[in-house]
Amino acid sequence: MSGVRHNLRRLNAARAVAVSTLLLSVFVIELTFAPRGSLRPLYLLSAAAYGTILAYALADRRFGDRPGFVVAQVAGDSLLVLGFVLVTGGSLSPLTFLFALPVMVSGALLGLRAGTAIAAATWCLYAVLLGWDALRLPVDELPPGRALYAAVSHLLGFLVLGALGGVLADHLHHADRELRKRGGALAALRALHAHIVESIPTGLLTADGEGRITFVNRAGRKILGLPMERLIGRPAASLLQWPPGFFPPSSEALASGRLQRFEREWRPAEGDPLLLGFSVSELRGEGGRADGWLVVFQDLTEIATLEEQVRTRERMAALGEMAAGIAHELRNPLAAVTGCVQMLDEAAPQERDRLRTIVREEAERLNRIIKDFLEFASPGPFRPRPTDLVELMRGLAALLEKSPVMTPAHEVRVEACPGAGPALVDPDRMRQVFWNLATNALKAMPAGGRLTVRIAPHGAEELMVAFADEGHGMDRETARRYFQPFQGRFRDGSGLGAAIVYRIIEEHGGRVQILSRPGRGTEVRAIVPAAAAAPSAGRPTAAAAAAGRA
Structure with a gap:
């Protein structure tokens, strides 16, 4: 219903109240004062007014808020x-003030121009009445x-009322x-x-x-x-199969950032399990007040399948490269052993001792290659637990002093930065990682130098162990191939030490970084999960998964 039509209906109701009040007043005057003149004309006019009100109500259904209908009511x-x-x-x-009512109504309903025009017409009607009485x-x-005063005052009053009503209208x-x-703009927005929300x-x-x-969009x-x-009204934690107490999250969980991105397996009532990626944040309303929670989630099952296919292809490619590398690494010592054995029968006695030494050294080299390969291919049970990396490294530093790779010109310094707490690692595996990285760093400084091992926090959920030497460094291409099998730079190595380091750190759910420039030394960083960052929700890390399988 339009505003004008609504106002017309209210005006019609006001007419009925006004006429009824006037009629009641006339009735009371007649009973109380018994006037000499007849009040019958007033009764007739009241009846006419009631008839007009009824006619307006009936016509409202047909004419509604048409301007002509409004003008007809004002004229009536x-x-x-x-x-x-x-x-x-x-x-x-004493009722001449009633002329002001149609004037005000016309201005309020029809605007400034119509209000002023009807004010002038009403004054003309009053002026005719005034002129008739003057005669x-x-x-x-x-x-x-x-008479002149009445004419001017009524003219000004009508015009002011009409204009005022029109301006306000x-x-x-x-x-x-x-x-x-x-x-409309808000509704469109x-x-x-x-x-x-429904289309993303x-x-x-x-x-x-x-x-x-309270809401789930179409994709959800x-x-x-x-x-x-x-879905509406169900606990989100039970629907999404989150552990008890995980959701709604605590302020500490939000501040840690663990809920910004995590993954969990979700099992529907029917069908295969899905891998869903989640992000949880507070839902804030006006004034920044927290009104609830927003959970963004996505089906990562297909992506995870594709990633696994890519990893499988990479493993197959690496297997082929490793087979070629093993064949190459085994061929050289086998050729040396074969040659020495063939020469033993014809060699002089003093030469036989030298050939036996060569055979023994090459056999030991073959044993190291096979041992490292078995360690790389089948590492055995993996048991991560909270481990103090600082104490672990200091113990290895004491062993390094007795190692043949350590000379009086070498120095090993272990630095523990504030906040370096325990890590969630397998201590035996990490001891092997530290040993390989430390011995490689010492070998990279044949003339001596300082090896600095720094253990420091890396973000809120990780620890970093950095091995920085003062050796010759590597160019970019050599650094890129550093962790590939059989890319070792040292003659007495198996070529698998750095590859074993990479695999162990990756098995922990961590990563390895290498920073090196020719002539400026090398820094190898092993980043592993902190013990306090053991996941309470999300897809398990490699360390946790391996521990579960062990």
Whole structure:
């Protein structure tokens, strides 16, 4: 219903109240004062007014808020007022103020121009009444000065009321248009936001402060395989199969950043398990107040399958390279052993001792290659537990002093940075990692130098162990191939030490970085999970997964 039509109906109700009040007043006057004149004309006018009100109500269904219908009502009101004024004394009637009512109504409903025009027309009606009374009444009852004053005052009053009502109406109409325009823009914006939320291919779930679901978008419903009516009000933690106490999360869990990105396996009621990636954050409303929780999730099953296929292809390619490398590494010592054996029968006695030494050294080299290969290919049980890396490295530093790779020109320094707590590692495996990296660093400094081992926090959930030597360094291509099998730079090595380091760190769910420049030494960084970062939710790290299999 339009605003004008609503106001017309309210105006019609006000007419009924006004006429009823006037009729009641006439009835009371007649009973109380018993006037000499007849009040019958007032009763007739009241009846006519009721008939007009009824006619307006019936016509409202057909004409509604048409401007012509509004003008007809204002004209009818003016004629009714004129009738009441005529029967109560004409221009001297105490009811002449009622002429102002149609003027105000016309300005409020039709605007400034119509209000001013109807004010002028109403004044003309009043002026005719005033002129008629001036002609028929004695001069002492209506002096010319009084008539002129009444005409001017009523003209100014009508014009002011009509203009004021019109100005107010125009302002109200303008405000109403702006409000409707902004309301339409807001509705369009809300619809756009709703369409965006429903159209994005990522699942969105909102929950209240207690963790109960309040909304899930189309992609989320498709992933979960449930309609909206079966999702609303359910605890999000049980639906997403999160452990008890995980959601809603604590402020410490939010601050740690563990909920910004994690993965978990989700098992639907029917079908194969899915790997879902999650991100949890607070849902904030006006003023930054926390109104609940926002969970963004995505089906990563296909991506994980593709990643596994890529890893399989990489492993097959690495297996081929390793087979070629093993063949190459074994061929050289076998050729030396074969040659020495063939020469033993014909060699002089003093030469036989030298040949036996060569055979023994090459056999030991073959044994190291086979031993390292077996360690690389089948590392055995993996048992991570909280381990103090500083104490582990200091113990190895004491062993290094007795190692043949350590000379008086070498120095090993272990530095523990503040905040370097325990790591979630297999201590035996990490001891092997530290030994390989330390001995390689010492071998890279044949003339001596300092090896600095620094253990420091790396972010909120990891520790970094950096081995920095003062050797000759490596170019970019050599550094890139450093952890590949059989890329060793030392004659007495098997070529698998760095590859074993890489595999062990990767098995822990960590990573290895190498920084090196020719002439400026090399720094190898092993980054492993901290013991305090053991995951309470999400896809298990390699360390946790391996521990579970062991």
